[in-house]
Amino acid sequence: MEEFNVAIVGATGLVGEEVVKILERRNFPVASMRLFAMEHSPGTKLFFNHHKIEVEEARPEVFRDIDIAFFSVGEDSSRRLSPLAAEAGAVVIDDSPAFRMDPAVPLVVPEVNVEDIERHKGIIASPGGAAIQLVVALCPLHKVTPIKRVVISTYHAVSDGSTAALKELTAQAKLVLDGRRVCPHVYSHQIAFNVLPEIDVFLDNGYTREERRIEEETRRIMHARDMAVSATCVRVPVYFGHSQAVNVEFAVSMTPEEARKILAQAPGVRILDDPSVSFYPQPWAASGSNHVFVGRIRKDVSHPNGLVMWVVADNLRKGAALNAVQIGEEGMQRGVIKPGKRRR
């Protein structure tokens, strides 16, 4: 089997660390592994397959011998470095929002639109976690009965931010339990024992950028240009796992039984749906799992063609690192990511 020179850019971040683990676990065919961070931190070493690897500074010239570069860095850093890496011959799989709506860059969730990988020109974008789990649950239904509109309210975990967000939740929770005051740093307001309807910046139309991204990315991944999508994204004091209440309107009605049958066969989906024993997806339980969990599937009593469901996934796994690795695997299998081939 062919092996690849792999780079992980942003290896010390939450998603980067997860990419390392997933590549190990899935026996990704690695010839060589290099780990990069945006800032130089001399001496930082991480393990990959029992080898200690020094984390290097991600500079433009480092990508010369790389076949696949997994980028999990900020939007600006990716916008600057990804094109250089691609130009140097690497195929970039980028987890940031930088290129997600770029028509020249495929935006891929392998369970949904794997064929889009084939038209890559050096960069493939991985969607945001909220859009990924949504399309994995929606697309199998949409293929059977077209979806006209989706209304979604989210329960976003803090881990789609930095490790600082995880620490802030812990620190604030301890302060509150001690009866002390909280001074927010990462978020605009207290997140412990509170919920905040603000994720990323606000746009002119009153939606946040995260809400707009869900709308646009969902349409793009599903190739459903006319599908109406409205999201309200809310941060909740949960470490790992995004949850979503999803109201779907189909062109014609679909019964919960039909939906359950379709989703039971859908790739990447696991149905947890037995109200009689309080069995439904929960972020705490979904953490560390690769699946998109769907439950509480029911007819929407407010719309003749409506269904309601509850969708949960680990935002660091399927919502980020796993999806990126799957893109790499599919690219390899389809021969559009090749060792040494795109190098100039």
Added chain:
Amino acid sequence: MEEFNVAIVGATGLVGEEVVKILERRNFPVASMRLFAMEHSPGTKLFFNHHKIEVEEARPEVFRDIDIAFFSVGEDSSRRLSPLAAEAGAVVIDDSPAFRMDPAVPLVVPEVNVEDIERHKGIIASPGGAAIQLVVALCPLHKVTPIKRVVISTYHAVSDGSTAALKELTAQAKLVLDGRRVCPHVYSHQIAFNVLPEIDVFLDNGYTREERRIEEETRRIMHARDMAVSATCVRVPVYFGHSQAVNVEFAVSMTPEEARKILAQAPGVRILDDPSVSFYPQPWAASGSNHVFVGRIRKDVSHPNGLVMWVVADNLRKGAALNAVQIGEEGMQRGVIKPGKRRR
């Protein structure tokens, strides 16, 4: 001014305690105050206006001299005791779901349908907290432009349960922060750092009873029989304050500016809506306040006649105790609750 013999049934519960405080603060015209609990707990005393009052066991015969009885007990207890209290001549203001859908019992949110109080026959029902805050925000809009459909996802605080739920959240949060395992008691699963799409029992159609209640109570309070309502109710690790993401579909379009203008004048509503400075309602900040807070008002990009908003209120105040006291005040002012008058 006329004064009333007041009883609080369930005085040791979360809502009952709040009723005591609110009656004090609003100088409710109390001639005598008696406090009751469902179980006999000899020696338990509570303060009302600096008087120590012994908590008595709520027995059928205790209501003979009572003019107003605020009931904040379980549904079954209320179903058993409220009719007896009414028969003994008291006007019962009941916070439980027992009589909310009984056509003979008015279901009242004073800001919305205060006139319904007048046709009471001894019992007046106060709606569930989630429905109360929803109708306070929706009804002023509905009066201007009829609402056809409402899709709502909730972020329910734990305090609409018992004090045991508050303690469970604290105890579980401490265990998680100590890296220890959690064993759930009050809820089916862990609530600390988790979210649970289950409030009250599941019905045959896949909705929970809390979700059904929001649907039915909202329609009943607003006298909007044809308004379609679908709710997904989710418990979040928040002590006080229910939050709601609400997608509203009007018969004809209403702009966010119009909605803001209407809500700025609406009784009981306070608008907190300036995204540029991350200003929006939050449960932590709403706790202890009497208002229904509305923010994030925006055009729904997925529907031509749609609006989206974010509604937060203290579930123990406006969502329960305050609403009950307001019903009492309005009943007094309208002369349909009178001292000594209904006694036989």
